[in-house]
Amino acid sequence: MSTVGSTASSDSLYSQYALPNATSKNASTGGMGQADFLRLMTVQMKNQDPLNPLKGAEFLGQLAQFSTVQGIENMQQAMGAMATVMENDQSLRAAALVGHDALVDVDKVQLGSGVGASGEIVANRAGPVQLEIVDASGSVVRRLNVDAKDAGATKFTWDGKDDSGNAVPAGQFTFRATAGSGKDTEALAVRLAARIDSVSIEPQGLVLNLAGLGGYPLSSVRRIG
CATH class of the missing domain: 2.60.40.4070 (Immunoglobulin-like)
Structure with a gap:
């Protein structure tokens, strides 16, 4: 059985425990989605070496890596939405300047x-x-x-x-x-x-x-x- 250390990334997880019916990349974002990642983590735990099981710290480390990437993507989306709102607000304020x-x-x-x-x-x-x-x-x-x-x-x-x-x-x-x-x-x-x-x-x-x-x-x- 193969084991995954604490430095394994989501891509290495996928290559080692690829699901037959799963796609390697999320169609909309070009990367793995949260559901794909959790499914791979489940397969990893099911197929781990009983004599050398995945340690809790390693599991948490892999989950933290994914959570960090997911958090950055969510923050980027939120910042983009905020920028759009600010631009629209500025446009409305500028329209009031006409005639001055x-x-x-x-x-x-x-x-x-x-x-x-x-x-x-x-x-x-x-x-x-x-x-x-x-x-x-x-x-x-x-x-x-x-x-x-x-x-x-x-x-x-x-x-x-x-x-x-x-x-x-x-x-x-x-x-x-x-x-x-x-x-x-x-x-x-x-x-x-x-x-x-x-x-x-x-x-x-x-x-x-x-x-x-x-x-x-x-x-x-x-x-x-």
């Missing part, structure tokens, strides 16, 4: 004729800040002077008109903000505000579709208000 304004780190925007824009300039310190609105050809159509009260976000609004007071034609515009002068001039980050038209569920996560700006992941949004 979002502030994102972007300096370019596609605007219609005479349509302005608003947002924030991230100032490094208090003092005057110059904002230039540049069209697709590289020409500066408007210069705005903004007074930063302190370091941090400083709001601005552009009415869609050039320096002469005329509505600018439709097109893509770049917003450039600087502080200081001469060699001390430094570029500042610009954030633009836009309305959230819709929310898309993409493989990489939730994407907010902003009017005139396009789609941006939720992680890139700095503020919603």
